[in-house]
Amino acid sequence: MTFLPVLLWSDVLIWLLVFAAAVLGALSARNPPLRSAWRRVGRSRPGMVAATVLAAFVLVGLLDSLHYRPRLESREGDQQAVYAIEVLSVLDAVATPLRTRNEKTYSSPLATRAYAKEAIEVRAADGSLRQTRDFPRLKYGGRHLENEARRDADIARQVLVAELLATLVFAGLAVGCAALWARRNGCSVHQAGRALWRGETDFAWRAVLATLGVLLLLLLPVAALCVDYHVFGTDKVGQDVFYQILKSVRTALVIGLVTTLVMLPLAVLLGILAGYFRGWVDDLIQYLYTTLSSIPGVLLIAAAVLMMQVIIDTHPQWFATAAERADLRLLALCCILGVTSWTGLCRLLRGETLKLRELEYIQAAQAFGVADLRIILRHILPNLMHIVVIALVMDFSSLVLAEAVLSYVGIGVDPTMISFGTMINNARMELAREPLVWWSLAAAFVFMFALVLAANLLADAVRDAFDPRLAGSS
């Protein structure tokens, strides 16, 4: 084997989430109200645009969740395979040029020379070496260029080729999509193409295709250029900013998704118990969530994270590698965020359960002597699903934003873990530099904005589709 698979805890949870989503999808397909709600989401154009963008982010995140340790070059006769201490992911392997080609320090996007002047040796016309202060050539950025003046032409050529390729891929996708649609509806490909173009399909295919087209047109040139240049520049230690952005995506997704995995069982279980059994169970659970929610969120998180740091620092023997420690810290942060944020959903579910248990069909079930557990599982839980789904998608964006703030305050992810929060935190003093270093912040801003905006738009579409109050009015 040339590599040793490594299963980090957060990987386990991420793949568990993928599995849970698949199960949820299968369950929704069998439940008519949920199925029609998801159909409504599929009809929403902004929702499907957002879902396509999110899918791109999720793809990056999933690629970054398959970890391994590469095998080291071993000498002849070594029986035992030796693996590197460094834990890499599939994404790291794909983005090897981005990961390994580090400059000395800052360089601006697409630059061929460093950002600050240095004392360098220049060969003069007569062949003698001379010391001057100038911007040195970058080690990797634009190294393939014989003549730096040809940089713009080279970039233009690469972008053009990439755009042509993007157009071809897009055309292929569009034709494939039309053919698929034509097959399912039993019409000609030409008719299907026209229906797609006019947006007459039930599922918002046109929105998905248009988004894919825009994504291809934007990302393929970036992918083409990032081999030879630093598309978004490099940061203080010379690391490529685009690579950091790619790595941040996984952290954001883990925070936004795994937290719900912690929060959901607590909120659903306690909410239903309180609403269904009432009496002292209700009093106890209400007391619990009133007490927890009366501590301001940031402070409770701060206190809990400080305590977690003490545990981590006093037990260094628990962690084999730095990646493992950072990973467990990320998970602990998710747990803390989950424990501090289940109260709102719990309150909603309790109220809804109180309403449901008074309805005739549940009264009837009770009169027939159906066991409580069965009533809860068969009759109450399915009728709460819409609230759960809405809460999940609504929480995602706020959790991603919270991660940035918490990392700034110093109670977020491990400082060695790349995330939007640590990127912003490292870059915030750069605007005070002369000349200005803006690319790190700008890149973090653009990608974080795209992620959160897509999440917000999808949340809106899901809420509109699932909320029965809104469904009646529109």
Add this chain to the structure above:
Amino acid sequence: MLAYILRRLLYAIPILIGVNLITFALFFVVNTPDDMARMQLGVKRVTPEAIEKWKAERGYDKPLFINAGAPGVGVLTDTVLFTKSARMFVGDFGRAEDGRDIAREITSRMGPSLAIALPTFILGLFVTVSLALLLAFFRASPLDFWGVVLCVAMMSISGLFYIIGGQYLISKLWRLVPISGYSGELDAWKFLILPVLIGVISGIGSSVRWYRTIFLEEIGKDYVRTARAKGLSEVIVMFRHVLRNAMIPILTGVVVVIPLLFMGSLLTESFFGIPGLGSYTIDAISAQDFAVVRAMVFIGSVLYIVGLILTDISYTFVDPRIRFE
């Protein structure tokens, strides 16, 4: 009314005791004082004597719950639970790592925090309610549509970018106001204007959208149709009927945060170097000053519970149907 408030206050006591126990558990049971000492002194080179000294200096050397060796009531009072946690109810928060009295520090830092938070709150409420009313008035028009789009875009931007961008544009590029700092004198306004402005703008997205939904929900109700049917103009309907009735849900969200204004904002205060409670908390977090964080958690909860009680009382002013039962 008085009986109602009293009952609400009594109801708050078990919650505060719960908060107190949670903080105690977090700070003393999850990690023992020995762990904290080891952490503060450095894990590698630490002697049992140094740990004992560290604990004795801070009063952590007592038993956690029951001190069997102490005379009389000392069995219960001469413990960490009583001296460090229960004493917070009477405003005794102990000393910070630098030896200063936390309670005095907090009272002196409330002023700067309020100087930022109060104008931000009032101006923000005014601006967001007006904008939401405007969008609701022109509902289903292009103005409304693009307004909502703008709101969603604005709420997708992290608060950090508002502050970083605002500081860069206004203070560094245009040099209109100082980039950070604070003054207790009359010229404090030039330090306050930028944080207040940024605070208001960063809150616009989510608040306007939320208030707009509330207004639209009210507009769909029967009494609004009646008001229109008797020939009232749309402006009068909006201001006299819709705005007043929409105040109830708006108040729920707003009154709760008023007492919390004392706590200040973590981000704003640390970026603008304002010596308020927010920056105090941040400094305590980065210096791992557990006593201060514990005190802030407790005060924050007290203020939140006060906010809840104020919310209940304020309901009775805006909605006479609600009785104190």
